[in-house]
Amino acid sequence: MSQPPIVRTRFAPSPSGHLHVGGARTALFCWAYARKHGGKFILRIEDTDQKRSHDIAKLAFLEDLKWLGIEWDEGPVFQGCGGGDAGPYFQSQRLDLYHKYIEQLLEEGKAYRAFETTEELDVARKQAREGKKNYRYDRAALDTDADTREKWADEGKPHVVRFRVPDEGTNTVHDEVRGDVTIDATELDDFVIQKADGYPTYHFAVVVDDELMGVTHVIRAEEHLKNTHKHILLQEALGFRQPVFAHISVITNPDGSKMSKRDKDKALRKAYRVFVESNREKSVAGDEAFNAAIARWQEDRDCQLDWLDAEDLALSVGCHLPEINVDDFRRAGYLPEALINYLALLGWNPGGDLEKFTSDFLCKNFDFDRVQKSPAKFDREKLRAFNHDAIQALPADEFVRIYRNYWQTYFSGLYDLFTQRRGGHVFDILARANQARSKTLSDTINESYFFLEADDKIQYEKTKAVRKALVNGEPCGYDHLEAIIPELRKLLEWTVETIEKALKSYAETHADGKLGKVAQPIRIAVSGGTISPAIFDTLFILGRESVINRIERCLAHRNANV
RNA sequence: GACCCCAUCGUCUAGUCAGGUCCAGGACGUCAGGUUUUCAUCCUGAAAACAGGGGUUCGAAUCCCCUUGGGGUCGCCA
Numbered sequence: 001m002s003q004p005p006i007v008r009t010r011f012a013p014s015p016s017g018h019l020h021v022g023g024a025r026t027a028l029f030c031w032a033y034a035r036k037h038g039g040k041f042i043l044r045i046e047d048t049d050q051k052r053s054h055d056i057a058k059l060a061f062l063e064d065l066k067w068l069g070i071e072w073d074e075g076p077v078f079q080g081c082g083g084g085d086a087g088p089y090f091q092s093q094r095l096d097l098y099h100k101y102i103e104q105l106l107e108e109g110k111a112y113r114a115f116e117t118t119e120e121l122d123v124a125r126k127q128a129r130e131g132k133k134n135y136r137y138d139r140a141a142l143d144t145d146a147d148t149r150e151k152w153a154d155e156g157k158p159h160v161v162r163f164r165v166p167d168e169g170t171n172t173v174h175d176e177v178r179g180d181v182t183i184d185a186t187e188l189d190d191f192v193i194q195k196a197d198g199y200p201t202y203h204f205a206v207v208v209d210d211e212l213m214g215v216t217h218v219i220r221a222e223e224h225l226k227n228t229h230k231h232i233l234l235q236e237a238l239g240f241r242q243p244v245f246a247h248i249s250v251i252t253n254p255d256g257s258k259m260s261k262r263d264k265d266k267a268l269r270k271a272y273r274v275f276v277e278s279n280r281e282k283s284v285a286g287d288e289a290f291n292a293a294i295a296r297w298q299e300d301r302d303c304q305l306d307w308l309d310a311e312d313l314a315l316s317v318g319c320h321l322p323e324i325n326v327d328d329f330r331r332a333g334y335l336p337e338a339l340i341n342y343l344a345l346l347g348w349n350p351g352g353d354l355e356k357f358t359s360d361f362l363c364k365n366f367d368f369d370r371v372q373k374s375p376a377k378f379d380r381e382k383l384r385a386f387n388h389d390a391i392q393a394l395p396a397d398e399f400v401r402i403y404r405n406y407w408q409t410y411f412s413g414l415y416d417l418f419t420q421r422r423g424g425h426v427f428d429i430l431a432r433a434n435q436a437r438s439k440t441l442s443d444t445i446n447e448s449y450f451f452l453e454a455d456d457k458i459q460y461e462k463t464k465a466v467r468k469a470l471v472n473g474e475p476c477g478y479d480h481l482e483a484i485i486p487e488l489r490k491l492l493e494w495t496v497e498t499i500e501k502a503l504k505s506y507a508e509t510h511a512d513g514k515l516g517k518v519a520q521p522i523r524i525a526v527s528g529g530t531i532s533p534a535i536f537d538t539l540f541i542l543g544r545e546s547v548i549n550r551i552e553r554c555l556a557h558r559n560a561n562v
Numbered sequence: 563g564a565c566c567c568c569a570u571c572g573u574c575u576a577g578u579c580a581g582g583u584c585c586a587g588g589a590c591g592u593c594a595g596g597u598u599u600u601c602a603u604c605c606u607g608a609a610a611a612c613a614g615g616g617g618u619u620c621g622a623a624u625c626c627c628c629u630u631g632g633g634g635u636c637g638c639c640a
Contacts, residue, residue, distance in 0.1 A: 014640050049639060118638065125637090134564050135636075160638050178567065187565055187636090195638040202640045226566065226635045249568080249633080256632065342574090345589095349575065353588040372575080374568045375633055382574065382590040388603085437602040447601075465600090503599085519599035531601045538600095 007039025009217045011072070012206065014046045017307050018325035019061035020261050021378065022221060022251045024068060025343045028362070029248060029371075030219045031070045032344075035363035042213055043075030043082065045090045046206070048199045064326040068336045069359055074213075086213040091205045098200040101208055101238060102161055102193065110237045111193060113149050114141035115159045136189040137162070161194035163204075163234065171229045176246040176368035183229055191230055203230050211240040219246045222375075223258075246368050248347055249375045259378055264321045265304045271319030272298075284316045323380070331410055333441030334383070335402070338390035342383045346376045356389065388439040400431040406441040414445070417452055426541055429496065433537035450527040451541060455549040458528040460557065465530050469520040470558070475510070477521030478558045481551050483510065484518065488551075494544045500536040522547075525554035 009030040034041040074084025105111035128135035193204035407415040470477040511517040519535040
């Protein structure tokens with residue numbers, strides 16, 4: 001009895017910056033499946049496209065995976081992850097391997113060299129489309145005899161290598177999610193396996209690497225289902241084992257279109273067009289390199305801006321880029337455990353009514369039989385609700401740590417200012433006061449600026465709610481403000497507890513026990529509006545001097561108005 | 563257009579494989595009340611779906627067929 005091979009799954013992204021949520025879900029499922037079976041999860045970089053740049057920023061998704069807690073056993077070495085004996089894990093470093101197998105197919109007559117140019121093929125495709133015909137490569141290369149083709153190749157004439165597919169029969173993928181998927185052999189044409197630059201195509205590299213790396217389960221998005229037929233043919237031709245396949249459905253936008261990195265580019269192009277049309281005399285300010293990048297981007301519809309440039313431009317033209325990447329959600333103040341939970345549930349569920357679970361649970365329970373076949377729309381509101389629950393579930397100390405870290409990372413200027421003025425321990429109080437009112441870590445950022453404004457710069461909102469809180473009733477809000485100042489002055493200690501005691505006691509005797517009658521005018525006086533953390537926390541954080549200054553100023557404002 | 567895949571509330575889904583316990587359950591969102599020092603919460607309640615049509619069967623959300631709708635793919639991208 002032979003042992004079943006140890007489960008080895010892999011996630012194989014192309015190096016293109018940050019990880020988008022669809023990729024994250026695929027990686028999550030690959031990882032969970034490997035963990036469940038005590039196997040290995042491999043990360044492989046599919047960098048066979050020389051047209052794409054290869055700077056290190058393109059590997060930002062390594063950081064994203066780490067942040068999500070998806071750790072790879074083999075692959076690029078990064079922060080304690082990676083390594084392994086089946087490398088190198090960058091396809092661009094494995095060219096000799098691919099060449100060896102290409103030669104093998106060539107010698108066996110299972111592949112051949114073809115000399116058509118891209119332009120010639122484009123014309124043929126266009127003609128087919130116009131004639132409402134299905135395009136299929138016509139094997140024109142085979143019209144030239146083999147010796148001539150070898151001679152051309154020796155002379156260095158640019159060419160590709162095509163795989164010769166069977167002329168008849170059917171091809172079946174046994175898919176763990178979808179069952180058997182069969183197509184007719186005539187649906188496939190002789191696809192390219194080696195490009196003119198000598199690099200293998202995706203199809204070829206994937207098949208060779210999965211074999212050499214001992215991959216047992218290929219879990220990937222549905223967009224690859226059709227490719228799988230090609231991969232099976234290659235595996236058969238090369239005498240490779242066939243892994244188990246599982247194709248998961250794509251994640252879509254609310255309008256049903258595939259959620260993709262391009263969505264950001266689309267949104268940006270649209271906003272930029274509007275900006276240029278309405279600001280003819282103004283241009284987007286930037287340094288030379290930035291402007292050059294914009295120009296290139298405008299010339300080529302297929303070109304996408306570097307993500308840093310994209311964010312700069314979005315800021316300049318007032319465009320909110322849709323959150324697509326894991327990092328977008330991280331910046332927006334989502335917790336990794338919430339994103340993981342939500343993503344996992346988008347396409348898989350443990351059955352019954354259970355929705356909330358950890359990645360640990362996923363690793364124990366994930367299997368293909370509960371993977372959804374249909375595409376799932378990405379619902380930001382539900383993600384937000386999940387994030388809210390995740391934040392509320394955090395112990396206070398842990399929330400403070402995460403909240404501080406979030407400010408330091410994404411709002412460092414604000415954080416430094418706050419801690420300089422009020423001190424690090426007061427930031428803790430702010431964090432604690434904000435936990436209950438946060439659905440994301442960023443929710444309370446905008447509502448924290450008033451703490452740092454100069455006392456005499458507070459602007460009072462001119463809304464009904466504000467007026468009502470200040471002037472309605474007898475005594476009115478202004479009257480309470482006047483009366484509360486001495487109460488605050490005489491406190492021996494300025495703590496959340498002493499403030500609470502003083503305000504409650506005042507409300508008891510002067511406002512029929514209705515704290516709101518007193519709290520709301522104070523809130524307006526110190527913040528300018530009706531939104532702040534709990535009033536006792538707010539006053540403590542602000543400090544006694546500022547509180548009294550602001551209340552007095554508010555009262556002066558009343559007199560000026562009367 | 564061709565090929566392939568899919569189809570339960572607005573959304574994610576349970577139930578489908580082993581037909582009856584389902585006039586279809588949960589969650590997000592929505593709406594209506596309530597609690598609360600504001601915002602955010604929290605509590606209670608409500609509206610909300612088996613795409614349509616044929617079969618099979620005593621019985622169909624569940625099995626079969628057709629139609630319709632949605633998605634994916636059709637690159638020297640991955």
